[in-house]
Amino acid sequence: MIEQLKLTALQPLTTHTKLARNETDQRFIVVDHPDYQAILALYGGHLIHYSNHGSPLLWLSQSALLDGSRPIRGGVPLCWPWFGPSPERVGLGKPQHGFARTQLWTLDGISETAESTFVHLCLSDNAASQALWPHAFELELTLEIGSELTMLLTTRNTGASPFVYSGALHTYFQSQAPEAVQIQGLGNTYLDQLQQKRPTQEASFVLDKPVDRIYTEPDSRIELDTGLARLQLLNHQADSVVVWNPWQAGAAAMADFDDQGWQTMICVESAITAPDGIQVEPDEEHSLGFTLRRAP
Numbered sequence: 001m002i003e004q005l006k007l008t009a010l011q012p013l014t015t016h017t018k019l020a021r022n023e024t025d026q027r028f029i030v031v032d033h034p035d036y037q038a039i040l041a042l043y044g045g046h047l048i049h050y051s052n053h054g055s056p057l058l059w060l061s062q063s064a065l066l067d068g069s070r071p072i073r074g075g076v077p078l079c080w081p082w083f084g085p086s087p088e089r090v091g092l093g094k095p096q097h098g099f100a101r102t103q104l105w106t107l108d109g110i111s112e113t114a115e116s117t118f119v120h121l122c123l124s125d126n127a128a129s130q131a132l133w134p135h136a137f138e139l140e141l142t143l144e145i146g147s148e149l150t151m152l153l154t155t156r157n158t159g160a161s162p163f164v165y166s167g168a169l170h171t172y173f174q175s176q177a178p179e180a181v182q183i184q185g186l187g188n189t190y191l192d193q194l195q196q197k198r199p200t201q202e203a204s205f206v207l208d209k210p211v212d213r214i215y216t217e218p219d220s221r222i223e224l225d226t227g228l229a230r231l232q233l234l235n236h237q238a239d240s241v242v243v244w245n246p247w248q249a250g251a252a253a254m255a256d257f258d259d260q261g262w263q264t265m266i267c268v269e270s271a272i273t274a275p276d277g278i279q280v281e282p283d284e285e286h287s288l289g290f291t292l293r294r295a296p
């Protein structure tokens with residue numbers, strides 16, 4: 001898939017990073033270090049590729065659209081300032097998962113040390129965001145890319161009154177096969193979004209059917225075995241973890257989800273989903289994020 005992106009370099013940014021464009025003139029930051037690689041789209045502030053020691057950890061749909069016409073299917077979409085369908089507090093019928101994933105972000109800084117590359121992207125309120133969500137904000141995405149990946153999404157209230165947000169770093173992991181996926185640390189309590197029920201998970205997680213669950217009492221460290229890698233996901237200020245796989249029929253219903261792709265992906269999302277969300281006072285900030293690393 002990465003080869004299919006057909007990126008053309010525009011300018012070097014640091015020793016191991018460059019700015020590139022694709023055939024539809026979308027901009028990407030490409031990190032190409034001997035030990036780790038990443039590709040970050042400015043559209044959506046969307047990380048679409050991350051690998052270390054040669055193995056890609058994120059899944060990207062082979063049918064993903066990368067022309068800025070719709071959210072990119074795969075990688076780490078940023079759901080913000082709400083998760084899922086728009087809640088009543090912002091008005092029903094607005095875009096699913098908010099608008100951060102469909103806005104053009106700005107590169108605010110990039111640097112590297114011997115171990116890692118640091119990238120800062122930012123997004124501020126504008127006419128399009130104000131039309132959907134009438135608040136002044138500054139959103140900052142900080143990435144530390146190395147043998148571990150840390151992503152931190154910081155929400156700053158630059159207006160005069162408090163606002164409430166929810167959201168997710170909606171990570172799509174590359175897996176070997178559904179039966180290979182094992183997840184620990186989810187806790188037993190979840191909301192099954194397919195049945196609108198609150199069952200209790202008594203045994204360990206098994207991926208053998210469509211799954212769309214919000215785990216509301218997860219550990220701060222999730223252990224994920226994708227069959228390709230044993231990973232640890234350390235969540236920062238997430239109140240929940242969302243696990244999603246649309247399965248065969250669900251994937252077939254999505255034009256940008258390649259038909260076989262559901263067999264080699266699992267979303268494990270670091271999320272804020274509580275109905276009350278997080279209230280951010282004027283001049284204050286709140287961060288949501290994760291560190292992803294290989295299990296020792």
Ligand SMILES: O=P(O)(O)OC[C@H]1O[C@@H](O)[C@H](O)[C@@H](O)[C@@H]1O
Nearest residue numbers: 096097170193212213242244269
């Ligand atoms: O198709 P979208 O908007 O990217 O959403 C994908 C999925 O994202 C998950 O986070 C939700 O729990 C699912 O309900 C949803 O289907």
